[in-house]
Amino acid sequence: MGTVRSSDGTTITYDKIGSGPPLILVDGALCYRASGPNGGLAAELADRFTVYTYDRRGRGESTDTAPFSREREIEDLAALIKEAGGSVHLYGISSGGALALEAVNAGLAVEKLALYEIPFVVDSSRAPIPADYESRMESLLAQDKRADTVKWFMRAGVGLPGFVVAMMRFMPAWSKLKGVAHTLPYDVAFVAPFEHGQPLPADRWTSSVPALVVCGGKSPAWMTAAMRQLAEVLPAATHRTLEGQTHIVKPAALAPVLAEFFGEGR
Known part of the structure; x- marks a missing residue:
């Protein structure tokens, strides 16, 4: 290291x-x-x-x-x-x-x-990101709602079905995902301009x-x-x-x- x-x-x-x-x-x-x-x-x-x-x-x-x-x-x-x-x-x-x-x-x-x-x-082969995608993510993080932030990213950003996102919280890696949820806006900043x-x-x-x-x-x-x-x-x-x-x-x-x-x- x-x-x-x-x-x-x-x-x-x-x-x-x-x-x-x-x-x-x-x-x-x-x-x-x-x-x-x-x-x-x-x-x-x-x-x-x-x-x-x-x-x-x-x-x-x-x-x-x-x-x-x-x-x-x-x-x-x-x-x-x-x-x-x-x-x-x-x-x-x-x-x-x-x-x-x-x-x-x-x-x-x-x-x-x-x-x-x-x-x-x-x-048009998939829905674009919502107009409030970035602002809602920032709002969730401001409230320290890390789990909700990851779910919002997976649903609105990645486009996963709701039932798949609901099951993710039972995965062993869920706690790791929540642990770095605050960095999601960093990734969104690079891709969101081209997700419309x-x-x-x-x-x-x-x-x-x-x-x-x-x-x-x-x-x-x-x-x-x-x-x-x-x-x-x-x-x-x-x-x-x-x-x-x-x-x-x-x-x-x-x-x-x-x-x-x-x-x-x-």
Whole structure:
């Protein structure tokens, strides 16, 4: 375990395993080193890369500094990239992919970028987020209603059926989800502008960094449509579908695809 200090003084805690070119993995909503998919993915990639996983601010063993802004999370990544040698490959899953995308767009030293299923809503194949999505989330958190905040995110943001959300409170991980509920607005800040059922803007992301946009073959139509469209608007992107995979992608299925992409042309 190591730590780096971000520009605003926030301490970001990370793990590093493996050897080879540096690769940073970015978690999505409610995930961190001790609870999420990137630990298993790092283990699958450690034979070819020096893999960094980290706790985004406010989660796990990282600290936090108010007020939040999207720029602060990008600065956190910048500090970790510096620690990793100054230039890296970058992978982000779900809303962590949106953070990674914005970090590259901001000019961080990334050689190649891979993204898995950012939850943009770009057409009518699912309902857009409600108009009060963000304000209601902030209100629930202000009242310290963490369980209700997670439920609201799962229903209105993720689009899960009500009965599925109701059952989640009986899952062993429920207490961990509530523990990081206060960071949900951080993820929402990156994805909510593109969850209103409108096509992605053609000129929003201008970086020429080579990108790989991946989705699961068994994921819902709205998710796969968003990833196809994202690959079309990025200046230097290719699209890949992992047959048999969902949003909960298996590390063993994803790792070879990432290793092939990041291993080319280095």
